[in-house]
Amino acid sequence: MKSKELRERTDEALLELEKQLEKQSFDDRFKNYTNRLNDTASIRRAKKDLARVKTILTQRAGAAASAEGKS
Numbered sequence: 001m002k003s004k005e006l007r008e009r010t011d012e013a014l015l016e017l018e019k020q021l022e023k024q025s026f027d028d029r030f031k032n033y034t035n036r037l038n039d040t041a042s043i044r045r046a047k048k049d050l051a052r053v054k055t056i057l058t059q060r061a062g063a064a065a066s067a068e069g070k071s
Contacts, residue, residue: 001049001052003052003056006052006053006056007056011057011060014053014056014057015057017053018050018053018054018057021046021049021050021053022050024042024046025043025046025047025050028042028043028046029043
């Protein structure tokens, strides 16, 4: 997932995506541990996508807080 695509989403959509990615990451790690995961690269992709989502949410929260402080 590209960060440009993620920035176009709303905060609510990003929070929902964050939950989905956390669940996917857990499921993939569990499947890998039990030798049922065929695509081990999906673990890394999910982690990176989750980090992108969390970064964007943090940036938006910081921007909102700084805008609130200036007013």
